[in-house]
Amino acid sequence: MSSESGPQRPSSHPLSEFPASLRGKRILLCTESFGPVNGVSRTTLMLVNHLRANGANVAVVAPDNHTRTNTFIPKQPSTASESLPDNVGRQSLDVRIQGYPLPYNPELSIVYPVRLSTLYRRTFETKPDLIYLASPASLGFQVMLQLRQQPLENQVPIICNFQTDLAGYCNILFPPPFSNLAVLAFSHVQTFLFNHFSVKTLFYPSRFIRRYLEEQRVQRDKLEILQRGVDTELFHPRRHSETLRQRLAPNNEIILICVSRLGGEKGFEFLAEVAKNLDARGLNFKLHIVGGNRNVAVETEIKDSFSSLVDKGKVEFAGFLVGEELATAYASADIFLHCSITETFGLVVLESMASAVPVVARDEGGPSDTVYDGKTGFLTPPGNLDAFVDKVTLLAEDAALRRKFRENARSQAEEWTWEKINNQVAWRMADTIAQSERERAESAVGAKLAQQEETPEDGSGDAGGSLVMAPSPLFGWLTMSDAVKARASDVRILGGMAAISASWVAVGAYLVFINAGIWVKKTFRGVFLR
Template sequence: MSQLPHQPPGRSPRYPPHDYAAFPKDLRGKRILLCTESFGPVNGVSRTTLMLVDHLRANGALVAVVAPLNHTKHDTFAPSAPEGTRPEDTLVEVRLQGYPLPFNPELSVVYPVRVSTLFTRTFGPDNPPDLIYLASPASLGFQVMLQVRQQPRDKRVPVMCNFQTDLAGYCSILFPHPFNTIAVFAFAMVQSYLFRHDSVKTLFYPSRFVRRYLEGQGVQSDKMELLRRGVNTDLFCPGRRSEKLRREIAPDGEMILICVSRIAGEKGFDFLAEAAKELDARGVRFKLYIVGGNRNQDVEREVHAMFDPLLDEGKVIFAGFKTGEDLATAYASGDIFLHCSVTETFGLVVLESMASGVPVVARDEGGPSDIIDDGRCGHLVPPEDLGGFVDRVAALAKDPARRAAMAREARSMACEATWEKINNQVAWRMADTIEERRRELAQVGKARQHAPLFESASQLAPLYGWVMMNDAAREVITSRIVDAKLAGGLGIVVTFWLFTGLYLAFTEVVLWTKGRFPRLSRSRRGSAAGLV
């Protein structure tokens, strides 16, 4: 049986238990530098990060957000300011230049940046942050972690990470063989090197799937902590079901199957397209309503082509981007939610669908495996079992009583996952980490009073306490040790940048080829389909 969203969150053994119904008072007035790879209406990670920022600011924490520049024309989320505060005190937001990813222009590879520059642009040169929080670290987060670990211990700002994106999983899908294997290895090596360092105090993970991956990279168990996701049950609720929208989608009363996802190859649309064609072949009367988009029109066209001829027949409808109440109405107006991605570390759309009173059929891989109680609020199907997936959808389509019972259970389970408690869990861990650093600095200060030379040397090379040598020899060895450590770290991260560059070059060539030779692209896709 899957773990349910309302089960108590996992707690790191390093810190004491807290009442997550309350916000930690000690965090008020503390400076938090929050770095995120996306901050806008892009995906579940962005929405999760925005809600955390709003929650921290509303309770008096000073949060400065650093994120890549938004390269799209779509409106960004606007963080809210706590009442009674000046905007300049709370709404610090720094946007960095980067290279937009070809398959997903909402995300960018951030150009190299110095952490000291981020400190200066957010809280000022004389006020370093009390804590650094990295939301789904990648190009920006990796740079921050690498630079922080090179700082002297007494200058090293503690880091907390929230692992929300399966970068290695994306590589395994987007890259052709054998480059996908090499890229997955490169990402694993970089993440292992960065996450295991003692500058990273806490690493939040959303599901057992992610924990197993992190354990495989050698991340210490005492710094890993389970962090579920919440859902806005006032926004996403069955009451937003719209009969008007249902008539527009399915004027002849067809079953409405809904999917909410960014339109991209790694989101499992090839599987969804095959499932839709099989449902049609079995005579199931349905309309597949797909909400989401991609700013790269070439990518959208490629995904749309997967659904031919159903798209031309009007059985598949691409609705484009939706946010807020429009998105909530779309969820609630569906009959069955279909989730086909196998790269989700959590799957916020699954929880939003459940809150909307819509049962879910999903592939049993990644985060959804921990959200869905199979047979109670929906069904989990082995990832490659297309026939089983279609069987579950067809059976629910023919059984309205079963769908209604699952809808009630789904709503009940989702109502147990509140954002306030989840964000308070993060806030308490922030307060614990800041207090832990305060105690560490106090101990360092006492140690320096007694043995300043030994203390500073032992930070860099423990051999000082074991080997007697003169000051000149010590200085040479210290320099070489630091250089070797820095070179090793840079070598690992440069490997990451190398494969990121290869990915960008590869995708740009693919998109150019498809745009220049569309007939060739279609003929190859048809040939491949004939071989399946």
């Protein structure tokens, strides 16, 4: 891990405190997935609960799929001094909209077109004070595009949290030229959307993502780093279970753990090769893989790549685990393996470290900013399989080094608290709303002064008594330029929406085709093997 470079916007506010000015403010939070299903959605869930617990009125808009959860209940203030008025922070609005789940990742949906005015009406019945977009994709893009069409007086400030590298996913999942076209499309769309003045702040989680956003020509003064927190009470080494260890490793094997959704972009092809190489070297290990995929065909294909090791008892798939079960799985392991190179942060890495489990990760994406190489784990060149296997072997065979890394990992994780992370967001929200209110007030005063200047007290309309000439046809045409520009802007926006919709349709169609291929291969496997 190296220090963050480039200009920052560090908070000048005490991150141990929640901004009082945010209480009662209307925040429309749009997210592409919500609930305890992955790192991104868990991060958003923690933020929503924190904002509501402290009195902000947050309305959540998310796709209507299996991520539905009943956790939209604000916690009561912890002390009497924090008690809130009856009409503050008590709203738990949950608006679900329809979409098409992606075959490879049903946690994400291509959201069907929805009007911004409809979202306003179904949440606060009026426009909110601020819009927060978590990992904007099909829903977030629609919101930003529609807001661009609003007149100045109807603009709402936007804060985006860029947590998902969609272009990176496409680059891995699709073969050329589909991958090249997808990356190019995302590049143009994001540059167009993020550079609009309504987008005030773009949070990013790592140096890897900052470089990407700068390549998209996003204004640097909008960028602010936002790392993630971890629940150090839930993910704690005391969750260690000898019962689980005895079941997984009855012969005192080294327990390797990987926690991830089973998806093609998560590096499981690389992990399978790592496991096969470790087995070839004679390492006595058990690989415990936690996670799944609601698309059974995709999950089956990934599991098949480990079939020989499963048969030998070297690999076990645990499926989805959450809460204490997940925390126990972490804390009972010896080494965490992270093979994905598409993670913008990699919350599972931090959860592992909080559980006092050292990490071996590929040096790409978020883990590069989370793992202290040689102190809390090891980072290896992304494409160097031998280097990764070497570091796993070193840690597996050196118990003293593992103990040292375990202590360092836990100490580092204790510094990353959710309260500080979420208060950073809350202060940015409060500052953004305050700035927007000042700008509206100044605009109103300016408009009033301009109107007074155009209407002299004597009503003459000509203070100097000079001759007022009739406007020329050319002057009249020029005064229409604003309307012409507005029309051109509308055409551009409609074109952007069409391009985004076409891109999503193309992606969906391609994934359906691939999904059908996987199903055919699975269904007729026995026929082909005869």
